[in-house]
Amino acid sequence: MNLLEAKNLKVVFWPKRSMFAWAKEQLRAVDDVSFAVEAGETLGLVGESGCGKTTLGRAVIRLIPCDGGNIVFDGEDITNVTGKQLREQRRKFQMIFQDPFNSLNPRMNVGQIIGEAIDAHGLSDNADGRWEKIESLLKAVGLEPAYARRYPREFSGGQRQRIGIARALAVEPKLIVCDEPVSAVDVSIQAQIVTLLQDLQAERGLAYLLISHDLAVVEHMSRRILVMYLGKVVESGDSNTIVSSPQHPYTQALVSAVPTIEPGTKRKRMVLGGDAPSPINPPSGCPFHPRCPLAETRCKSDAPALREIAPGHFVSCHLA
Amino acid sequence: MKLRETESADGLKPLLEVNELKVGFERDGKSICVVDGVSFCVKRGETFCLVGESGCGKTVTALSIAKLLATPPAQWLGGQILLNGQDTLQMQERELRQVRGSVISYIFQEPGASLNPAFSVGSQVKDALKLHRPDDATDSEIVRLLTAVGIAAPELRMRDCPGELSGGMQQRVMIAIALASNPKLLVADEPTTALDVTIQAQILELLQEIKRRLGTTILLITHNLAIVSEIADHVAVMYAGQIVESAPAMELLRRPLHPYTKALIAAMPRLGHVTEKLIPIRGVVPSPNAVPSGCRFHPRCTLAQPDCSQTAPELKEVEPGHWVRCPYWQRSAPSEK
Amino acid sequence: MIRREYMAWLIGVVVAAILIVGSAGVVPPPPNTQQASLSPSAAHVLGTAPDGRDMLLLCVTAMIRAAGESLWATTLTVVIGLAIGMIAATFAGRPADKVQGVIAKLLDCAGPFLLAACLASVAPRINSWKLAVFLALVAWPNVSTVVRSEALAISRMAYVEAARAVGVKPLRLALNHVLPAMLDRLAPLCFGLFGGFVALYGALGFIGVGVTEQGLGFMLFDAQSFIRSVPWYWMSCFGAFLSLLLFSAGMIWMFKKLHAQFVSADLERNRL
Numbered sequence: 001m002n003l004l005e006a007k008n009l010k011v012v013f014w015p016k017r018s019m020f021a022w023a024k025e026q027l028r029a030v031d032d033v034s035f036a037v038e039a040g041e042t043l044g045l046v047g048e049s050g051c052g053k054t055t056l057g058r059a060v061i062r063l064i065p066c067d068g069g070n071i072v073f074d075g076e077d078i079t080n081v082t083g084k085q086l087r088e089q090r091r092k093f094q095m096i097f098q099d100p101f102n103s104l105n106p107r108m109n110v111g112q113i114i115g116e117a118i119d120a121h122g123l124s125d126n127a128d129g130r131w132e133k134i135e136s137l138l139k140a141v142g143l144e145p146a147y148a149r150r151y152p153r154e155f156s157g158g159q160r161q162r163i164g165i166a167r168a169l170a171v172e173p174k175l176i177v178c179d180e181p182v183s184a185v186d187v188s189i190q191a192q193i194v195t196l197l198q199d200l201q202a203e204r205g206l207a208y209l210l211i212s213h214d215l216a217v218v219e220h221m222s223r224r225i226l227v228m229y230l231g232k233v234v235e236s237g238d239s240n241t242i243v244s245s246p247q248h249p250y251t252q253a254l255v256s257a258v259p260t261i262e263p264g265t266k267r268k269r270m271v272l273g274g275d276a277p278s279p280i281n282p283p284s285g286c287p288f289h290p291r292c293p294l295a296e297t298r299c300k301s302d303a304p305a306l307r308e309i310a311p312g313h314f315v316s317c318h319l320a
Numbered sequence: 321m322k323l324r325e326t327e328s329a330d331g332l333k334p335l336l337e338v339n340e341l342k343v344g345f346e347r348d349g350k351s352i353c354v355v356d357g358v359s360f361c362v363k364r365g366e367t368f369c370l371v372g373e374s375g376c377g378k379t380v381t382a383l384s385i386a387k388l389l390a391t392p393p394a395q396w397l398g399g400q401i402l403l404n405g406q407d408t409l410q411m412q413e414r415e416l417r418q419v420r421g422s423v424i425s426y427i428f429q430e431p432g433a434s435l436n437p438a439f440s441v442g443s444q445v446k447d448a449l450k451l452h453r454p455d456d457a458t459d460s461e462i463v464r465l466l467t468a469v470g471i472a473a474p475e476l477r478m479r480d481c482p483g484e485l486s487g488g489m490q491q492r493v494m495i496a497i498a499l500a501s502n503p504k505l506l507v508a509d510e511p512t513t514a515l516d517v518t519i520q521a522q523i524l525e526l527l528q529e530i531k532r533r534l535g536t537t538i539l540l541i542t543h544n545l546a547i548v549s550e551i552a553d554h555v556a557v558m559y560a561g562q563i564v565e566s567a568p569a570m571e572l573l574r575r576p577l578h579p580y581t582k583a584l585i586a587a588m589p590r591l592g593h594v595t596e597k598l599i600p601i602r603g604v605v606p607s608p609n610a611v612p613s614g615c616r617f618h619p620r621c622t623l624a625q626p627d628c629s630q631t632a633p634e635l636k637e638v639e640p641g642h643w644v645r646c647p648y649w650q651r652s653a654p655s656e657k
Numbered sequence: 658m659i660r661r662e663y664m665a666w667l668i669g670v671v672v673a674a675i676l677i678v679g680s681a682g683v684v685p686p687p688p689n690t691q692q693a694s695l696s697p698s699a700a701h702v703l704g705t706a707p708d709g710r711d712m713l714l715l716c717v718t719a720m721i722r723a724a725g726e727s728l729w730a731t732t733l734t735v736v737i738g739l740a741i742g743m744i745a746a747t748f749a750g751r752p753a754d755k756v757q758g759v760i761a762k763l764l765d766c767a768g769p770f771l772l773a774a775c776l777a778s779v780a781p782r783i784n785s786w787k788l789a790v791f792l793a794l795v796a797w798p799n800v801s802t803v804v805r806s807e808a809l810a811i812s813r814m815a816y817v818e819a820a821r822a823v824g825v826k827p828l829r830l831a832l833n834h835v836l837p838a839m840l841d842r843l844a845p846l847c848f849g850l851f852g853g854f855v856a857l858y859g860a861l862g863f864i865g866v867g868v869t870e871q872g873l874g875f876m877l878f879d880a881q882s883f884i885r886s887v888p889w890y891w892m893s894c895f896g897a898f899l900s901l902l903l904f905s906a907g908m909i910w911m912f913k914k915l916h917a918q919f920v921s922a923d924l925e926r927n928r929l
Contacts, residue, residue: 048516049487063822090824103815107662107837116833120824156604167823186373187543191587191600213517220589220598243592257521258591259546261573271525272518275486 002036003074003207004060004093004175009033010068011052011059015280027280029055031231032069037175042201042208044222044239046215046254050279052231057177057211061093062086074174091121094168098180100160104152110138110163111148117170137166142196158189165196175207182217194221215258219243224312227251230277230287233306237313247309247320249292286318294319333405335505335537336362336385341399343380343389345608351395352609354380356561358399359635362505362554367531367538369548369569372558375605378541381558382507385539386420387411404504421452425498429510431490435482441466441493442478445500452501465496470526488519495526499534506530509541524551545584549573557581560606560616563635567642577642577649579621615646623651662837673728680725681786685718686710707879715876720898723873726785727854733793734850735843738800743831745801746808754805761798768795776861785858792854803846807839814838841914848907 011030029052037043045053058064060071062078070079078089097103104113114134124130135145141162152160161181168176178197182190194217200206212218218225218239225242227235227250235248246252256270274291277283283290289299298318306316343355355377362368370378383389385401387408400407404423408416428434436444442462449457459478466474469492482490491511498506508527512520528551530536542548548555552569557578565578576582586599603620606612612619618628625648635645689709697704702713745754764771775791776783808831811817817834825833855873862874 048518061822063818087824087826090822095819095822097815097819099815103819105816105820105834107660108833116820116825117823120826120829158604164819167819171823186605187545187584188373188587188601189604191589191598192602194589194598195600215517216589216591219591219594240594243594253518255591257518259520259524259544259550260591261546261549261585261588269521269525271521275488276516276519278486 001039001075002072003039004037004209005072006036006060006069007034007072008069009056009059009066009071011055011064012067025280028231028282029279030059033228033231033233034069035226035233035236037207037209039174039207040201040205041224042210042222044218044225045209045211045228046213046218046225047228048213048254048276050230050276051228052279053211053228054179056228057095057179057209060209061090061095061177063095087120091171092173093175093177094171094173095177095179096161096164096168096181098183100157100164100184103164104160106152109149109151113152113163114138114148114167114170117167121171123171133170137170138163140169140200141166142192156189157185158192161185161189161193162196165193165200169200169204173206175209177209177211179211180213181210183212183214190217197221215243215254216260227254230279230282232287232316233314234288234317235313235315236306237310241310241313247313247315248288248317249294249319250288286316332364334361335364335404336539337400337402338381338385339400339402341381341384341401342397343377343384344395344397346393346395347609350609351397353397354561354608355384358558358561358563360556360563360566362537362539364504364537365531365535366553367527367540367551369540369542369552369555370558371542371545371548371555373543373605375560375607376558377561377608378558379509382426382509382539382541384409385505385507386424386426387416388420388426421448421501421503423503424505424507425501425503426507426509427491427494427498427511429513431487431494431514432482434494435490437481437483440479440481441485444482445478445493445497448497448500465500466493468499468530469493469496470522471496486519487515488522491515491519491523492526495523495530499530499536502534503536505537505539507539507541510543511540512547513542513544520547527551545573545588557584560611561608562616562645563643564617564645565643566635571642575642577638577644578646579623579649580617583620583622623648660833660837662840666840670732673732677725677729677732680721680728683718683721683725686714716894719873719876722785723855723858724902726789726858727851729786730789730792730796730854730858731847731850733789734796735800735847737793738797739804739843741797742801742804743808743836745805746812746835747827747831749805749809757801761802764795764798768798771795788858788861789854792857796850796853799850800843800846803842804839807842808835811835811838844910845907848903848910852903 009030010028010032013027013029015025015027031052033052033056035043045056047053055064059066062071062081066079070077072078073089074092076089078086081089108116111131111134114137115130118124118130118133124133134148138145138147143159143162143166147155152163155163181197182193185193197208198221201208208221210218210221219242222239224237225239226233227242227248229250235242235246235251242251243255246255253270253272257272270293272291277287277290283300285301285303286292286295286299287303289295292299296318302318304316304318306314307320308314309320338361339359341355341358342353344351344353346352358377358381360368360370370381372378380389380394384396385403385408396409399409401409403419406419408419411419435441442459445462445465446457449461462478463474466478471477471489471492477485477489482493485493506527511527512523515523524547527538527540531538540547540552548569554567555569555572556563556566557572557580558564559580565572565576565581572581573585576585583599583601587601589598590596601620606616606619612629614627614629614631615621615624615633618624621628628648633645633647635643637643638649687710689705692701692705692709694707695701695705701711704712741757745757748754772791772795775794776788779787812835817830820830820834859873859877862876863878864874865878
């Protein structure tokens with residue numbers, strides 16, 4: 001049974017140009033995206049800036065409204081739920097944020113930050129039980145219980161990420177959306193956080209929606225990967241298949257652009273020309289065609305549909 | 321202490337020689353040493369990488385070469401930096417201004433922050449030209465520079481303001497400005513960290529091309545060992561203000577000898593090697609005012625011996641061209657390939 | 658449990674309330690025609706007024722009352738502006754917010770006219786405490802625009818988004834996360850408003866519009882010939898006193914801010 005199912009999701013922004021002009025063009029941040037996450041598994045969302053993965057992550061847990069499609073979580077349709085009902089649903093899914101320095105309120109100490117999550121859902125009846133819960137959460141993420149009295153500024157980036165993870169775990173969610181959880185920390189801390197997330201997943205049966213631009217981290221943690229470009233899914237499938245034999249030209253370029261430690265071998269690299277596209281003026285037809293080395297005439301006019309070319313492997317390219 | 325042959329095959333001295341550089345910062349009356357006895361050599365025409373995590377002192381080292389640090393709070397505690405034979409640490413401001421730009425140029429991590437948002441890109445390139453090559457400060461030269469860094473339609477782009485350009489384009493403009501003065505040494509401090517991975521690939525290609533065409537020497541500062549693998553000729557790994565390992569790039573990546581280098585490689589997820597579990601390094605990078613006694617890495621080292629906390633190891637050449645700051649480098653570690 | 662940031666403001670509000678009530682009770686000395694228009698002497702340091710009151714006492718009384726009245730006007734303005742600003746930020750972009758924005762802009766342009774109209778409609782039965790209400794009704798946009806933009810900016814911070822994701826109720830979000838972060842920006846605004854209101858009260862009293870007699874403006878009006886004849890530094894004393902009042906209050910607030918900054922910077926450095 002799918003824990004989270006998103007069908008034909010659309011998120012649209014209307015960037016204001018000036019005080020007097022209405023923006024005629026909409027920014028299609030997420031354009032007709034569908035996917036599913038099973039309980040206990042990790043789905044990776046990969047793409048570069050402007051691809052819409054961050055917007056998708058926030059839309060799926062209703063931090064921003066959707067303009068189309070629907071979201072079903074644990075059998076319940078949460079697309080249009082608001083107010084108190086939505087807050088109750090929030091117990092089931094949580095988020096950890098990219099920036100460890102801004103995602104914790106500097107005016108609250110660690111205990112208050114985690115305690116707020118507990119209080120928001122009334123998960124503890126007495127002060128002692130609440131305190132015990134906070135301490136056990138800190139221990140679960142590898143921090144000393146005594147840290148509960150300290151303020152975020154006294155911690156390093158990696159430790160702050162752990163506090164953010166503890167906060168997300170406080171409500172006992174089934175799914176956690178990880179928005180670039182390791183982009184802002186050093187390599188040695190990255191490994192700590194990745195290992196922590198994997199251990200927590202094994203212990204608690206958590207599902208993750210992992211959003212990252214770092215393909216190596218995504219491949220390491222996810223069972224399946226979705227590759228996004230300009231708001232659309234261009235390829236999706238098993239992480240092994242995507243990395244070892246990508247079918248979409250963008251995925252191929254992405255895989256070949258990731259620098260790897262392979263001493264002695266100079267890989268044949270596929271370097272993409274052109275710039276990262278602006279989502280405000282997307283190209284006609286296939287959104288990737290201006291930068292695609294294999295583009296044909298029909299790519300300019302016809303947008304390719306997402307087709308299943310092998311069991312579980314979907315690609316949106318005329319030439320795949 | 322000289323880390324490498326001070327004369328390359330064709331008898332030329334190295335372009336940059338850093339000897340026992342010590343840089344400190346003054347805080348509340350105390351002096352905190354951020355770069356502690358760093359020495360390395362960069363040969364002409366090569367790409368030298370200084371690798372380390374945040375707080376290891378690599379950026380401070382790079383900025384010290386052209387004395388770009390504000391002297392309070394920074395303090396030059398010792399050492400010498402020979403850039404093209406001249407000691408920049410002894411130079412006065414006027415001499416340094418001559419050196420900056422004509423001998424050494426910098427590009428930084430956030431191109432958006434380094435470019436003035438109020439002026440057009442072309443005018444900023446022109447300013448750079450006017451400073452060092454006033455006779456060549458013409459529009460055609462600007463177009464030539466912008467083309468050389470791979471900017472399409474440069475005649476149109478030069479009238480744009482930096483805010484209208486993407487991150488990759490901004491970085492290319494930065495490189496154009498840096499190259500405008502024909503420097504011998506280009507110092508790139510994390511030039512691709514803020515960019516998408518496909519754009520990063522383009523910028524790294526561009527740097528390689530510049531090296532090939534113009535013979536510019538490149539000093540690249542990064543935290544990403546994988547980038548090192550792609551473009552470096554020689555690598556030095558820094559930790560807590562010191563160099564812990566230095567070797568030709570292929571050699572270091574094929575056979576890392578220092579426990580920190582090995583641990584870094586084991587902690588990086590590698591594309592296509594998903595079955596290998598990531599081995600995190602426990603603990604955190606020490607802050608410069610609370611540096612561990614003896615070997616600075618010993619609290620986090622899986623190979624630590626009792627005397628690692630007592631004696632600070634020296635950087636020794638354990639194999640030809642391969643320097644390591646660890647007396648126990650020969651003990652095998654779990655991450656050995 | 659009151660948050661730490663609110664404690665400082667709570668204390669400030671209590672002190673202001675004491676000052677306001679206290680200043681209302683300050684009464685100038687009674688007239689004494691036997692001592693009319695005396696020159697400065699040991700008993701009357703600044704001499705006496707034409708109606709026999711001690712000049713120094715008159716001045717001090719006027720200043721205290723001016724401070725109290727302006728404090729009252731400031732409090733009202735801040736309360737109204739804060740409420741409207743927060744509501745506007747909550748409904749940003751929607752009709753209520755747009756309407757509020759239009760009214761605020763109108764008041765910016767036409768505020769003085771509206772004030773004059775209010776005063777004309779109730780004169781001469783006006784007193785300074787009621788005048789404060791009019792002033793607040795005209796001056797609230799100064800506070801609400803700042804509050805609104807700060808609230809919107811703070812709401813975009815990652816920790817507010819994180820609290821929303823956790824399921825914190827909107828009111829709690831406002832009180833625990835948004836409001837504390839903007840209090841620092843409000844403090845200098847309050848001092849600025851206070852100074853402005855003192856000047857405004859003085860001006861209105863000078864032109865004879867309904868403030869109590871022996872108010873600052875009235876006194877300045879009565880003392881015109883005196884003002885024109887004495888050396889400049891006499892008049893400066895009044896301004897100096899009020900400036901000192903404002904300045905010292907501002908200094909206390911600044912020292913607190915600087916201390917907090919040093920403490921947090923120190924911690925940042927040690928963590929490095």
